[in-house]
Structures are given as C-alpha cells and as structure tokens.
C-alpha cells in the first residue's frame with residue numbers, strides 16, 4: 552500500500568486554482584522530491600499533506616490524500632494527530648525562542664505524549680542523536696535555541712518533529728538558507744532518516760533532488776507534469792517540459 556496516495560486532488564485559494572487534479576503515489580521509506588519553477592504549487596502541495604493549509608481563509612479542496620489508506624480530508628479527522636504523524640520543516644529554521652531542550656520537548660508536552668522527566672529526557676536525547684546534534688550541544692541544552700548556528704537550528708527543527716514519532720517528514724526547501732557545506736550535511740541526514748521515515752522534500756536545487764531522492768515529481772502551473780524514478784526524470788524524462796526544466800532551459 553502506498554504511504555501517501557494523492558488522488559484527484561485540487562486546491563483553490565478562493566478563486567485561484569492552485570493545484571489541478573494531482574495524482575501521485577508516494578511509497579513508504581523513500582525520499583520523494585518535488586521540483587518545479589517558483590509558484591508552481593510545490594509548497595501548497597506539501598502543506599496539503601498535513602493540512603496546515605487549512606488555516607488559510609478561503610481555501611477549498613476536492614479529491615483525497617490518503618495516508619496509510621485513510622483520507623486525511625474526511626470529516627472528523629483529528630488534525631492534530633495528523634500533524635503529529637506528518638511533521639513539517641520549513642525553509643527558514645524556526646526554533647521557538649526557548650531553550651534547546653524545551654524545543655525538542657515541546658510536542659511531547661503539548662500532545663501529552665510524555666510528561667515524566669526521565670521519559671522526556673530520554674526522548675530529547677534520542678531525537679537530538681537522530682539528527683546528529685547531540686554531541687555538539689549536550690552540555691548546553693538549557694541555552695536558547697536561537698544561539699545555535701542556522702544549520703544546527705534546522706537540525707533542531709527536524710529533531711522537534713522526530714520527537715513526536717511521525718511516520719512522514721515534509722521538508723520545504725530545508726537547505727535554502729544554509730551554506731553549501733551545511734547543505735551537504737543536511738542531505739546526508741535525510742539519506743539516513745529515510746530508513747525510518749517517509750520523506751517528501753521540496754527543492755529548487757536539481758543536484759540536491761538528484762542526490763537525495765528516489766522519486767521526483769515535476770510540477771508546472773499547478774499541475775503534475777511527471778512523476779517517476781529520479782534517475783528517469785533527470786536522464787530520460789517522458790515529457791518535453793520536464794526535460795526543458797531539468798536541463799535548465801527554463802525555470
């Protein structure tokens with residue numbers, strides 16, 4: 552069964568038809584890249600998966616996004632639970648202006664997953680180890696998260712997501728505010744995380760998509776042009792528009 556099945560999915564910002572009949576099956580424990588020129592709907596699609604678009608006024612959707620077989624757009628879906636299961640990390644690291652420790656513990660407390668100090672401590676440590684941050688910061692857990700470098704902040708944001716044990720991690724251009732070395736290190740982290748999580752990453756960086764993803768979706772003007780194995784998309788795409796884009800002829 553596909554982990555994420557996007558089926559005849561449409562999204563409108565009021566009158567503007569931003570996603571046009573999208574169909575994609577995303578398999579479990581793989582990295583799927585979403586690429587395409589600015590404004591084509593990549594972020595909108597990503598944010599539809601855990602329904603954080605819901606908060607935007609005037610938004611309207613049709614179709615389905617099934618996760619492990621159930622439609623997240625069904626009535627009565629527990630959106631908080633959905634967002635716990637499907638974590639998201641944004642372009643700019645957005646740690647809360649509280650301590651490193653409290654950032655990672657945040658979701659555990661808010662969602663009442665754990666309150667015993669020993670359990671929270673353990674989860675904080677494990678999550679920070681998972682993002683390879685623990686060794687650097689284990690002696691300054693009480694310091695403000697804002698004292699970290701941008702790369703460390705981005706790792707912290709990923710740790711904050713991991714702490715509440717999601718199955719899916721969505722990353723919206725997670726490296727775009729990082730330097731090339733930090734970018735490569737975050738990419739290595741993604742490759743490692745895919746053993747445990749299903750990852751969907753939006754990126755403008757074609758080399759990045761080629762390095763980290765198994766499958767790639769190419770979008771244009773709200774439509775999915777082509778979805779296939781990354782290698783195929785980059786070496787022998789079926790559609791001319793895809794070829795033009797991946798070879799840098801436009802976008």
Ligand SMILES: Nc1ncnc2c1ncn2[C@@H]1O[C@H](COP(=O)(O)OP(=O)(O)OP(=O)(O)O)[C@@H](O)[C@H]1O
Pocket residue numbers: 564567569587588589590591592593594595596607
């Ligand atoms: N809240 C909103 N209200 C109205 N229109 C919006 C809203 N958010 C996005 N849009 C429009 O929807 C389209 C898709 O936007 P989206 O942000 O998903 O594109 P994107 O592919 O992520 O672009 P970028 O690469 O620049 O991040 C754009 O035309 C954008 O202007």
Ligand SMILES: [Mg+2]
Pocket residue numbers: 593594595
């Ligand atoms: Mg975007």
